[in-house]
Amino acid sequence: MRIGIDIDEILAASLDAMLDFHNGTYGTNLKQGDIFSYKLWEVWGGSEEEAAQKWHDFYETDHFAGVCPIAGAFAAMTVLKERGHELFAITARPHHIAKKTEDWLDEHFPAVFSGVRFANTYGLNGSKHKKSDLCIELGIATLVEDDPRHATDCASRGGQRHST
């Protein structure tokens, strides 16, 4: 079957790299254990828009270019592939880092994914999509996801099919 795989914190240890960037740029001393919410502006202070801008600034840094894969993720994806599943990366990342994202996947997860879709959930501009819409379009009924906002969105529409 087709399975959707989130990228950040499922395949990519992006939060560690983001915190390195944030600590160096804003003089904080945050660790993973300090992050009590996916709404990072509640942790950092400031507005949701300012948090989105921080992510966009982060995407331009070497911190982002050097994001490490999550330990064991490649082995897990390989098992799913060997069992005959077709994998699609389904990410909230913005469209403008599509090339960087695809290059990173090619480097760390070569020949694993049949495609990548960008929801642009927190993008500063451009069209945004629900992950559930992307999954329905692709006929994906299972999504591996760490963010409860996306997980509940998809779970609430489980079993729906794209109608054309």
Ligand SMILES: [Mg+2]
């Ligand atoms: Mg994630």
